[in-house]
Amino acid sequence: VLRNIEWSCGKSGNLTPVAIFAPVDLDGTEVSRASLHNVSICKGLQLGIGDKIVVYKANMIIPQIRDNLTKSNTFVIPQKCPVCGASTIIRKDNDTEVLACINDACPGKLLGRVSHFVSKKGMDIEGLSEATLEKFISLGWIKCLFDVYNLSCHYEELWNMEGFGVKSVEKLAKSIENSKN
Secondary structure, eight states: EEEEEEEOOOOEEEEEEEEEEEEETTTTTTEEEEESSSHHHHHTTTTTTTTEEEEEEETTEEEEEEEEESOOOOOOOSSBBBTTTTBEEOOOTEEEEEEEOOOOOOOOHHHHHHHHSSSSSTTTTTTHHHHHHHHHHTTTSSGGGGGGGGGGGGHHHHHHHHOOOOHHHHHHHHHHHTTTO
């Protein structure tokens, strides 16, 4: 049973819908979330809260919604970004409709961009998980990509934060320094 649809913001500002449903057992794993990918898929499934849905694992890994047995078609696509509250627009990406935040300063977009920037495929900075980056953004320590290289200004504060200590801050500092090469 579909309980909710949450929207998460990516680095491009596209908002990705995620179906939240009553937990089910799929191949020995309890699953209660599945990506809906975009607005077109939501519309095609004619979703509504309370609908009975059929869930499976694509490639035996990724939870997907195969069908909507109820097809109430009552779900309303948000007109405001769930991250920053700015207006959203539906854009065409080839033949697919995607929801996007119009706010260039949306913290969700910033989190996506910085997360990609520090990833293994980017600057390969260890110690900056998405949760840590989210905390740094909310503290105002990271307002743009390059603020990652100014985190040294906050190391003393960081040592005293829960989940950090002198050693973890030293490892982070070394990883940031190594990424410069």
